[in-house]
Amino acid sequence: MTTSRLGFLGIGLAMTIAGWSANRELTTSRPSSDFSSVPKLMHACLITNNVNQLVEFYELILMLKAQKSGEDYAEFRTTVGVLALFSATAQEKYIPGSANAAKNESVILEFEVSDVDEEYARLQRLVKTWVKPPTTQPWGTRSIYFRDPDGNLVDFYASPKAQ
Numbered sequence: 001m002t003t004s005r006l007g008f009l010g011i012g013l014a015m016t017i018a019g020w021s022a023n024r025e026l027t028t029s030r031p032s033s034d035f036s037s038v039p040k041l042m043h044a045c046l047i048t049n050n051v052n053q054l055v056e057f058y059e060l061i062l063m064l065k066a067q068k069s070g071e072d073y074a075e076f077r078t079t080v081g082v083l084a085l086f087s088a089t090a091q092e093k094y095i096p097g098s099a100n101a102a103k104n105e106s107v108i109l110e111f112e113v114s115d116v117d118e119e120y121a122r123l124q125r126l127v128k129t130w131v132k133p134p135t136t137q138p139w140g141t142r143s144i145y146f147r148d149p150d151g152n153l154v155d156f157y158a159s160p161k162a163q
Contacts, residue, residue: 043075044109045084046152047091047099053149054085060126061154062111083109102150109148110155116142119156 048054055066055074062083066074072090076083088101113119120134123146131145131153143157 041081043082043084044107045086046104046148046150047086047088047101048150049088049101050149051085051087057126057149058083058085061123078111102152104150104152108145108153108155110157113156113158116144116156116158120144123156 046054051072051074055068058064058076059066062076062078064076064078066076066085068074072087074085088099091099091101117134123144127146128149129147129151131147132143134142134144136142137157140160141157142160143155145153145155148154
């Protein structure tokens, strides 16, 4: 799989879309073709106690080399967004009390891939905690769900047309 096959980093995309739909004042106050002033989700950052462990994990599953900035920060640039990893110690130094490492229980990191079953076979030796094997979801996507070493939930999915 090439890096171009990795797609949208969709953290909270469904929640964002639902929020836009629920608040029509936001969605109807601008022309449907004018999204120049809409905030764009460009980065998602995981706070961790072990940057190197997560770098090793994500380099293997994403097949991308991390771009590191010192020992406290690394990022993976996908074709659309960036997954960043930041040390809990540095986070506490810069924004005290703002985050707890490895405590995520509500966000899913979603990566679009071209073939979920192929990825499932490839990831068998890399992933320790599987949440859900390849499954076609009621909304039509095919997904696998697993956890990274910090317990963050990851979804590799393919849209119906990509299968």
